[in-house]
Amino acid sequence: MKIVFFGTPTFAAHVLSQIIDDGIEVLAVISKPDRPKGRSRKPVPTPVKIIAQEKIPNVPIFQPEKVSADEFKVILAPYEADLFVVVAYGEIMKQHLLDMPKKGCINLHASLLPKYRGAAPIQRSIMNGESETGVTIMHMVRKMDAGDIIKTIRIPIGENATFGEIEKQLCEDGTKLLIEVIHDFEKNRISEVPQDEDLVTYAPKIELEECEIDWKMSAHEIHNMVRGVNPYPGAWCYVEVNGQKKRLKIYETRVVETEADQDYLISCGEGNLELITVQLEGKKAMNARDLFRGIRDLIFLDIA
Numbered sequence: 400m401k402i403v404f405f406g407t408p409t410f411a412a413h414v415l416s417q418i419i420d421d422g423i424e425v426l427a428v429i430s431k432p433d434r435p436k437g438r439s440r441k442p443v444p445t446p447v448k449i450i451a452q453e454k455i456p457n458v459p460i461f462q463p464e465k466v467s468a469d470e471f472k473v474i475l476a477p478y479e480a481d482l483f484v485v486v487a488y489g490e491i492m493k494q495h496l497l498d499m500p501k502k503g504c505i506n507l508h509a510s511l512l513p514k515y516r517g518a519a520p521i522q523r524s525i526m527n528g529e530s531e532t533g534v535t536i537m538h539m540v541r542k543m544d545a546g547d548i549i550k551t552i553r554i555p556i557g558e559n560a561t562f563g564e565i566e567k568q569l570c571e572d573g574t575k576l577l578i579e580v581i582h583d584f585e586k587n588r589i590s591e592v593p594q595d596e597d598l599v600t601y602a603p604k605i606e607l608e609e610c611e612i613d614w615k616m617s618a619h620e621i622h623n624m625v626r627g628v629n630p631y632p633g634a635w636c637y638v639e640v641n642g643q644k645k646r647l648k649i650y651e652t653r654v655v656e657t658e659a660d661q662d663y664l665i666s667c668g669e670g671n672l673e674l675i676t677v678q679l680e681g682k683k684a685m686n687a688r689d690l691f692r693g694i695r696d697l698i699f700l701d702i703a
Contacts, residue, residue: 400585403480403500404447405429405466410570411486412446414507417574418484419454423581426478428455431489432462467493475499482584484577485539494541502584504539507577509569511551512537513594515602516544521569522562523602526627528619531555532565534573536580538591547591549583552576559653561629605632612636614702618654618670625652639698640679650684651676663687665699 401424404415419425428451433442444452451460463471466488472495483496483504497504510520512535517523524532533553537546552572556565583589610628612621612635625634629650638647653673657664663674674687679694691697 400424400481400581401426401479402482402484402581403427403429403475403478404484404486405488406447406486407431407445407489408487409446410509410566411488412450413570414486414574414577415447416450416454418578418581419450421578423578425451425455425458426480427475428458428460429466429488430460430462432464466490467496472496472499482581483539484581486577491541491543492539497539497541505549505577505580505584506537506539506544506546507573508535508537508544509533509566509573510602511535511553512544512548513596513599515600517602518604520602521566522605522627524627525556525560525562525565526624528623529556532569534569534576536573536577537594545594547593549580549589549591550576559626561626561651563630607632610634612649614665614699615668618665618667618672621667621672622652622654625649637700638679639700640694641696644700645680647680648678648684649674649676650678663691665702 403426404418406412406415407430415428428447430445430447433444433448435441436443448460448462451458461471461474465471467490475496476499480500481502483500485504485506492504508520509532510524511533515523521532531553533551535551536549537544538549540546554568554572605628610624610632612624628634633648633650635646635648638645652675655664655671655673657671665672665674676684677687677690678684679690
C-alpha cells in the first residue's frame with residue numbers, strides 16, 4: 400500500500416511516525432509551510448516535517464501554501480498513490496485532489512462523527528460535558544468532515560480528564576485504528592456507512608477570547624471549560640493584584656460542596672469551584688493555595 404501523507408501538528412506527527420514504523424510505504428509528505436515563531440521570528444518546521452526528515456529522509460516533503468492549487472496537482476500526480484492519508488492537515492481539499500489516489504482519500508477525525516465536525520472536536524466535547532468521545536476514520540469528500548464512516552473507536556471521558564490527556568489517548572488509539580484501515584484497503588475489506596445528517600454538530604476553532612471565564616456560569620460548566628482548554632489555549636480571568644489588573648490562567652479545578660469561604664474557593668452562578676493550579680501573569684504555574692498565601696491583596700474581578 401503506497402500512501403501520500405498530509406499533516407501538520409504534533410498529533411499528526413505521531414500518527415506519521417507509527418505509520419512509518421509499521422512499514423507502510425510513504426511516497427511523499429505534505430505539510431503546511433514553516434511559520435516564524437518566537438522573538439527571533441525564524442521559520443520553525445512543522446512537527447510532521449521534523450518526523451519525516453528524521454525517519455524517512457529520502458522521501459520528498461512538500462509545503463505548498465495551497466495544496467489544491469493547479470500547479471501542485473502536477474507535482475502529486477506522478478506518485479500514483481493508492482491512498483491519500485490526511486490527519487490534521489489544516490486545509491480543505493478540492494475535488495481534483497480527492498479523485499487522484501487509486502483507492503481514495505481517508506481522514507482521521509478525533510470525534511464520533513457526525514458529532515463535532517470541525518477544528519476543535521476534543522476541546523468542544525469536553526467543554527460540553529460529554530461522557531465519551533472517539534476517533535472516526537472516514538472517506539473524504541468536499542464537505543467538511545462529512546464523508547462516509549469506515550471505522551470508529553470509542554473512549555470514555557472522565558469527569559476530570561483534560562484536553563491534553565484525552566488527545567493523547569485518542570492519538571494512540573486512533574493511530575492503531577488508522578493503520579488497521581490502511582491494511583484493510585490493501586486487502587479490499589473496506590465497508591462504509593453514510594453519516595446521519597440529522598445528528599450533525601460542529602466544533603469550531605477555540606479562540607482565546609472564548610476562554611475567558613464567566614463566573615455567572617455554573618461550577619460544572621466552568622470546570623468543563625477549564626479542562627477542555629488545558630493545556631492550551633487555557634482558561635483565564637482578570638484579577639486585581641495590589642491595584643493592578645492582571646490575567647490569571649486557571650489550569651485545574653474541582654467542583655465542591657463546601658461553602659466558598661476560602662480564597663481558593665469561588666462561588667459561581669451555581670455551585671462552588673476549587674482552584675487547584677493557576678498561573679498569574681508574569682509568574683509560573685503553581686498551586687492556587689500557595690499563590691493566595693503569597694499575595695493577600697488579590698481580588699477576582701467580574702464576580703457578582
